[in-house]
Amino acid sequence: MYSQMLCGLCQNRQVLRVGSFFATSFIRAIRFLDKYWSLLCKDIRSGTVDARVTDPSVREAVMKIFKPDPNLADFIEAECTKDSWKGIITRVWPNAKYVTTTVTGTMSQYIPTLDYYSSSLPLVSTIYTASEGSFGINLNPFCKLSEVSYTLIPTMGYFEFLPNRGNNGVINSISMPKTLSKEEQQQLVDFADVKIGQEYRVGDVLRVAGYKNNAPQFNFLCRENVVLSIDADHTNEVELQNAVGNLFPFDARVTEYTSYVDHATIPSHYVLLWELSVPPSVFEDCCLTIEESLNFFYREGRASVKSIGLLEIRVVEIGTFDKLMDYCISLGASMSQYKTPLCVKFEPLIALLNSRVVSSYFSPMCPKWVPGYRKWNNTN
Incomplete structure (x- = not known):
């Protein structure tokens, strides 16, 4: 990633499109630039490649297009040190015409972040592959995302x-x-x-x-088959994503999240692990809003049968989901195919996430539930 970013920066005015197959990978690349821009500028200024890039063939390939450019280094440094990174993509790559990445389905959660970084360049999803x-x-690549x-x-x-x-x-x-x-x-x-x-x-x-x-x-x-379930409830990722989307009145900007069922409590309960920016005073309201957005059977289990415990939000350290991605790739996951799982069941992943929890919050009351609606409404 360092070598690719270095090449992309040294040819910044030749770049006409930016992106990666999945939005998660591309956002990680922008965060990588945020973390290493100083080192990248140093290499651009001197025309060298950092010693931590050890593969000889990679170093040779980069040096074929590389030369010292102090003016470019100053330009990138000036953009990266500004107070806001809003529009950083179009500022650093001024001739980029669009962002190519997958933002359909639950990947739509990344649209606001991509718009923020790209000054709302068109988001283009060109191919469906696996x-x-x-x-x-x-x-029709420039159609509405919906x-x-x-x-x-x-x-x-x-x-x-x-x-x-x-x-x-x-x-x-x-x-x-x-x-x-x-x-x-x-x-x-x-x-x-x-x-x-x-x-x-x-x-x-x-x-x-x-x-x-x-x-x-x-x-x-x-x-398919991404489900949280304790009793009669079955919550798929679309329902979970829609519930998270209902948090906009709280000015909640969810960077990344995943979930699992915690069976260590009696009764078991849903746990959502998030990197997010929310005023602390509204966390409990966020928990309740999520619960009231879930299906009839979940709310029945919470409010009537009492088979489901209070929904919990656990806030994790910034960078936790990068660590999660690194761990999944170390187990053999493809970097280009990786998507943040919206539900985790593999115990080592749960342990990694919980090791980085900084605070947790519970729903303050039971969600609304009206007996008898299951006959005609099994979703909300």
Whole structure:
């Protein structure tokens, strides 16, 4: 990252776009610049590469385009030492036309941060891909973020679609074999036969938005099977993200967050771990707002059955989620594919997060709950 940032800075006026596949990686790069700009300016001023970059081939590649530039170093230093980093991207890379990164689904939480750093440059999500391969492309890259859809390309892979309960279904690629029951095999539909408005899964949850000729177009909704659950409650990442979005009246700017169920208490309770900026006086109100935004069964468990304990917010040190990313990568996660998990169940990750907690707050009362609504409303 240091070498890439160094090259990007020394060619700052040639850079026409900035970004990375996921918003989390790109924001981390901006934080990296915030941490190391002084060292980077020193190298730009002298035309050297810091000794901590030890790979000979990397050093050789950087030096091919590198030369001393004191004026550029002074310019970058002047921008990085200003009181605010608002618009730092367009200030350091003045010819950048857009930010390319994935901001659909729960990645939308990073839009305000990206807008802050980029002076609201267009955010462009160009391709839908996964570890197994590329699935589709965004044919209208400058559309509204709420309208982003990806056209699945028939020549990129073979797909089978398995409708499921109601409006849900499952999408399976031939590269991701799954043992299906005889009944499920009879329900499979072809690539061109999926229905507009229905939802399907491929590790992610997708909704069919339309067609381009005979190729379906999908909206990305969320990851599959990211669920917090204690009793009858099942909270997926979309619901959790929507609940966090309801904190805007408190001027809460959530930088990063994740969650887990703490079974060490009786009854068990939801724990949200956040890097966030909120006035201390409103933390308890934030807890209650989150609870009142969750589904009927969660609120029933809290207010009536008493099977769910008080929701807890634990505030962690700045940089905790960088540490989480580093640890996941050390276990084999891909740097380019990494996304902050919105729910953690792996005990070493929970231990890492809890080791950096600086304060915690609980909901001051039970959320509102009206008996009988489950018959027609099982979401809110």
